Amino acid sequence: MKQTTPIQGALDILAAGLDRAGGKVALACSFSVEDVAAIDLLQQVATETPVFAIDTGRLDEETYEVAEAVRKRYGLNIAWYFPERSAVEQLERDKGLFSFRDSLENRRECCGIRKVEPLRRALAGLSGWITGLRREQSVTRDALQAIEVDPVNGGLLKINPLLDWSEAQLWDYAKTRRLPVNRLHQQGYSSIGCAPCTRAVQPGEGTRAGRWWWENPEHKECGLHRR
Template sequence: MNNPTTETISVPRFTTLNHPADILRGGLAAAEGPVALACSFSVEDVVIIDLLQEIAPETRIFALDTGRLNEETYETAEAISVRYGVTIDWYFPEREAVEKLEREKGLFSFRNSLENRKECCRIRKVEPLQRALKGLDGWITGMRRGQGATRGEIEPLEIDTAHGGIIKINPLAFWSAEKVWAYAKQRHIPVNRLHRQGYPSIGCAPCTRAIEPGEDERAGRWWWESPEHKECGLHSRSQ
């Protein structure tokens, strides 16, 4: 396989799953233990939260507060908490690591090189994710194949070998952006205001911009880098 961190799950009865609800049910059954949703409050993630209310409302939801999120993202998190009555478990980077990074390299070191950018992501995202996944048998993401070059081959259910071989569930893997938005509108789900301002993909504020017509969905993420590098380390895939 060309991906060192995930493997497609090969349980026969799950190989034909296509609809997000079926993928969620299949993934939860395959995990056979605690599963949580990693939520960035994108339209994809809030759609999954809505789906989970019908399938497994007890599913834990966690989010990574990097310290550099947009105000609109916090607003969406609050709106989702109120709408569904859910608790969001927030994880933060280690204070000492952030202080050392900013003291030694400044506030925008991530724009100086790919190595520096990955260092910032590792401190603010990857390490907190590792803590959030402890004790889990599976985690849910909002990734879709249509989101860009780094995600074109994701499968609905994968074995995440980078995190101890737990199940990685991608319920929206086969859905287009149009299907996601149609569902969100039909269900009147609170959506991040930045999406309507030209941000199909939203991360940290200084690393995200609106895209131009015709650009890739993730063109606004780390726009100074090549498309094959546009991951933060949470979902690393070789190309």
């Protein structure tokens, strides 16, 4: 019996997920190497599938650079979503610019305003969404399924074509396909997020060790991918 390659497996997941969703599906992109790989795979299955991104107001310049490179390479009209202005203004007036470092509650509040609320608007009217999540990334993602129901976002179908890819397989794909890659990855960033909440990982640390590094591993989700 012929063994399915990681690439074919991802393409099969995308095709099955799009079919099962039975309606409009979009891909969520943070412009990490995972998400760019997911876009590249999606172009081989369904070029008309839209891509959206969330601009939290705290992204690195390198993220905008790769976003523009992706837009030009694939001819995409990326749908950008921003946080509600009044909510951000009130948060910063009341708690300053770095309240997210004071407590887990404050960090989740900031993520809720800058990420979760815009995501809800981005997902409105969709039947499903595509992510670049991988099981190997963290303990919060080890139960990930290829195609699953997302109860946090109204029961939408969530499609995770890269779930079983290793980091080595991911980078091999990126190099073979000559994908636009966020320069932060070359600086030791294994995960891309908001600038104040992301740092390069140290030797021996896990993939998401650089995200909210002051928190315990089991808390390292922003609310976009709660289970």
